[in-house]
Amino acid sequence: MDRRDFIKTCGAIAVASFLDTKFFSEALASQEGFLKLYSKAILLKEDGTPLTEKDIAPHREYIFFYPFASTPCYLINLGDEVKGAQLKLNDGQTYLWKGGVGSKKSIVAYSAICSHQWSYPTKDYAFINYYPPDKPSETTKKAGVIQCCAHLTVFDPKAGGKVIEGPAEVPLASILLEEEGGKLYAVGVLGKDQFDAFFENYKTDLRKEYGSTAKAKELVDKCVVMEVGKYVKEIIRC
Amino acid sequence: MSMTRRDLFKLAGVGALTASIPSVGFSAAERVKKAEAILPPSKGSRVVVCGGGWAGLTVAKYLKKENPNIDVVLIEKRPNFFSCPISNEWLAGLVSLDFISHDYNQPASKYGYRFINAVVVGIERDKRRVYTNHGYIEYDYLVLAPGIKYNYDAWFKGDKNMAYYTKVNYPAAFIPGSEHLALKRKVWEFEEGDFVITVPPGAYRCPPASYERAAMIAYVFKKNNVKGRVIILDPKEDIAPKGPGFRAAYEQLYLGIVEYVPKAQIKEVDPVNKVIKTTAGDFKFADANLVPPHQAGELVWMADLIAKDKDGKPTGWADQDPLTFQAKADPRVFLVGDVIGGVPYPKSGHMGNSQGKIVAKIIASRIAGKDIKPTLPDNTCYSMVNGEPQEAIVINVTYDYNDKEKKIVPKPKVINERSESLAKATYEWAKSMYKDMFA
Ligand SMILES: Cc1cc2nc3c(=O)[nH]c(=O)nc-3n(C[C@H](O)[C@H](O)[C@H](O)COP(=O)(O)OP(=O)(O)OC[C@H]3O[C@@H](n4cnc5c(N)ncnc54)[C@H](O)[C@@H]3O)c2cc1C
Ligand code: FES
Numbered sequence A: 001m002d003r004r005d006f007i008k009t010c011g012a013i014a015v016a017s018f019l020d021t022k023f024f025s026e027a028l029a030s031q032e033g034f035l036k037l038y039s040k041a042i043l044l045k046e047d048g049t050p051l052t053e054k055d056i057a058p059h060r061e062y063i064f065f066y067p068f069a070s071t072p073c074y075l076i077n078l079g080d081e082v083k084g085a086q087l088k089l090n091d092g093q094t095y096l097w098k099g100g101v102g103s104k105k106s107i108v109a110y111s112a113i114c115s116h117q118w119s120y121p122t123k124d125y126a127f128i129n130y131y132p133p134d135k136p137s138e139t140t141k142k143a144g145v146i147q148c149c150a151h152l153t154v155f156d157p158k159a160g161g162k163v164i165e166g167p168a169e170v171p172l173a174s175i176l177l178e179e180e181g182g183k184l185y186a187v188g189v190l191g192k193d194q195f196d197a198f199f200e201n202y203k204t205d206l207r208k209e210y211g212s213t214a215k216a217k218e219l220v221d222k223c224v225v226m227e228v229g230k231y232v233k234e235i236i237r238c
Numbered sequence B: 001m002s003m004t005r006r007d008l009f010k011l012a013g014v015g016a017l018t019a020s021i022p023s024v025g026f027s028a029a030e031r032v033k034k035a036e037a038i039l040p041p042s043k044g045s046r047v048v049v050c051g052g053g054w055a056g057l058t059v060a061k062y063l064k065k066e067n068p069n070i071d072v073v074l075i076e077k078r079p080n081f082f083s084c085p086i087s088n089e090w091l092a093g094l095v096s097l098d099f100i101s102h103d104y105n106q107p108a109s110k111y112g113y114r115f116i117n118a119v120v121v122g123i124e125r126d127k128r129r130v131y132t133n134h135g136y137i138e139y140d141y142l143v144l145a146p147g148i149k150y151n152y153d154a155w156f157k158g159d160k161n162m163a164y165y166t167k168v169n170y171p172a173a174f175i176p177g178s179e180h181l182a183l184k185r186k187v188w189e190f191e192e193g194d195f196v197i198t199v200p201p202g203a204y205r206c207p208p209a210s211y212e213r214a215a216m217i218a219y220v221f222k223k224n225n226v227k228g229r230v231i232i233l234d235p236k237e238d239i240a241p242k243g244p245g246f247r248a249a250y251e252q253l254y255l256g257i258v259e260y261v262p263k264a265q266i267k268e269v270d271p272v273n274k275v276i277k278t279t280a281g282d283f284k285f286a287d288a289n290l291v292p293p294h295q296a297g298e299l300v301w302m303a304d305l306i307a308k309d310k311d312g313k314p315t316g317w318a319d320q321d322p323l324t325f326q327a328k329a330d331p332r333v334f335l336v337g338d339v340i341g342g343v344p345y346p347k348s349g350h351m352g353n354s355q356g357k358i359v360a361k362i363i364a365s366r367i368a369g370k371d372i373k374p375t376l377p378d379n380t381c382y383s384m385v386n387g388e389p390q391e392a393i394v395i396n397v398t399y400d401y402n403d404k405e406k407k408i409v410p411k412p413k414v415i416n417e418r419s420e421s422l423a424k425a426t427y428e429w430a431k432s433m434y435k436d437m438f439a
Helices: A003-016 A021-031 A195-201 A203-210 B005-016 B028-033 B054-066 B087-091 B105-111 B160-169 B178-189 B209-223 B243-253 B298-302 B349-367 B420-438
Strands: A035-044 A061-065 A072-077 A085-088 A094-097 A107-111 A128-131 A145-148 A153-156 A162-165 A174-180 A183-190 A222-224 B046-050 B071-076 B080-082 B101-103 B114-117 B120-124 B129-132 B135-138 B141-144 B148-150 B192-198 B227-233 B258-261 B266-270 B275-278 B281-284 B287-289 B294-296 B306-308 B314-318 B330-335 B379-387 B390-402 B407-419
Touching: A035 A174, A061 A222, A085 A162, A107 A183, A195 A203, B046 B054, B046 B135, B054 B071, B054 B105, B054 B349, B054 B420, B087 B178, B087 B209, B101 B105, B101 B420, B105 B114, B105 B420, B120 B298, B141 B349, B178 B209, B178 B287, B192 B209, B192 B281, B209 B227, B209 B243, B209 B258, B209 B287, B209 B379, B243 B258, B243 B379, B243 B390, B243 B407, B330 B349, B349 B379, B349 B420, B379 B420, B390 B420, B407 B420
Parallel strands: A035 A222, B046 B071, B046 B141, B071 B114, B141 B330, B192 B227, B192 B287, B227 B258, B294 B314
Antiparallel strands: A035 A183, A061 A072, A072 A107, A085 A094, A107 A174, A128 A145, A145 A153, A153 A162, A174 A183, B080 B101, B120 B129, B129 B135, B148 B294, B266 B275, B275 B281, B306 B314, B379 B390, B390 B407
16 A cells, blocks of 8 residues: 555545444455545435435446546445455455445445456446346356456456456455445445556546546545446447 | 577578668678677566567566566567557458557557567577677567468468569468558459458468458448459368358358358469469459468577477477467477467467466566466457448357366357447457557
8 A cells, every 4th residue: 555545544544434443444454455445435316315225226237436536336236145255366365355235235336447458337338247147148148247348357246356257367346335324335445446557548538538637536525326328328248 | 409500690691681781791691690789788687579469568568567677678570560450340441540550669668668679580599699680689588479470382382482472462461561551452442353362271360360351341342332252262161260150241241242162272372363273163363362371470480499290390380388388498488479389279369468468477477486377368359240330249268277188178158149239349359458558
């Protein structure tokens, strides 16, 4: 963790720690370098009111932007409880993923930037998507997975975004969610995020869409959540 | 055994040098003899990568990512990069040249490897030296990623004039550069008659490329109302891979325009009289894309690392460990990309990129004095079959290692049903590959 992240983390802990002090201190102690806490951001519906669990229909794919104004994440209610898992990076290091949140512990969120070569949902297309149990992928025949059509990596949303198959070498970064008084918050990013590569590779596109790189990199404190189909013109399945 | 000095001079004399070295009274051979080191000795370990294509570019970048202290030198003879993947779409006018060309300076400056725009003309493995037309470079590890060369000898039995005539008049366009531009001109200027495409026998670069090319040329003919046919002469029994997808496209979109001829092994090519004699009959053509058999690029021959068959004859492809890509004859040399032999991997850009990352990891760990267990590469290959609307099909192959039989086993997945979604994914595939190598 670099100095900037550390300061950010400390700031965020002050806010977040009253939620679950034990979790954060334990997590930080053991996951240094994997967990980055950012501004705590409330998840909102499109009308600006707080998003609650009942607004997240099972197996639909919702998008929001966190921790930066331009970094897309997917929010999915997987229907049933999703237990925590241990994730492994390609250098052998491991970290713990806490599992789902909500009353059924079924709600998960992941960065929608593919950990292979950073394909991500834009306003035009989404090549990386969730395939619900009743809509398996045509190529891999897998369902209940997040699959990227750029080079067909398949990720497991039930296991912290781990790679099931394909060229990606590290899991999708997961977005740490917390529930408080029925409201949902994004508080941090766990795993190997791809933000640096993303900002570097899509400089021109981001500048076009957000006006400047600085705007694209602004940290958010609230996130509007909407169905992916409403944000992107076309969901590309494969 | 590495190359002898005499061999080296012989090679240099053939002419690779002549264009780029000023003639100041030395013969080409003498110039090589007088060659000087073009880089000071490296403080740490130096890896020289020969060939800045899909494989070499990936090795160079990922070596620096693995360990920025490794002195990485990439030698490439072309001044800029031109992609074969998506070149068929470009041939059909679906994307611009910008999309498929890239500059070498960007990744070199960004990742901190040295890019040397030079021709490799000799390799002395015992001295660990690579000779270029600008001088020599010493290495600790050598990566050879020169792609393919054409084997016109298989058609013309050493008749260099005939090979030259064919190359210029009916370019294969499987090695990027002028040949692709020439092919595009030919396709767009074609007026009527039969346009023949030959599919090479044995292992060759990008197994679906010719079938995709046929579809794209047929699309251009259809669009331009050209009274022409595209005839595919294939030594195989059927189209592979993605056979059903290509067949459906030919039958549904290009009926009467594309004719697929299986079991057409070439007996004789007569480019002057425009006739090809095959086991499936003789074909006269108005114009053609004559693709000869392929072999590993010249550098692997130069380094004397070509595999031999049971009878001691060269197989045409590199002799490397199937898992580590290390030359069997020389632990300091790694062979990567289209050159490799003896594995069930298709020769594709995706494959070269995937292997490149593995090789970078292996070399970086060797330099660090560690051994790692290599992973297996993978391949995804989209093929455009329609231009309006743009539609594509796809194959993805992952591999398992069967420890018992010591065999690499492919696990293919195919979508033969063409769709616009897959056409979009084709470009997403390419865009992110280019970003991976250059951005
Ligand atoms: C029409 C067509 C379509 C294709 N479509 C696809 C596709 O959709 N997807 C896909 O994955 N693959 C595709 N391919 C295959 C892909 O282009 C190759 O598999 C890939 O380029 C192999 O990478 P490589 O690094 O081994 O060789 P290359 O990319 O050819 O790179 C070799 C490099 O070495 C350089 N070199 C050679 N000799 C010397 C020397 N003596 N000195 C200095 N430099 C030297 C060359 O100039 C070249 O730049 C296609 C190929 C063709 C022809
Ligand atoms: S970018 Fe997603 S699999 Fe390659």
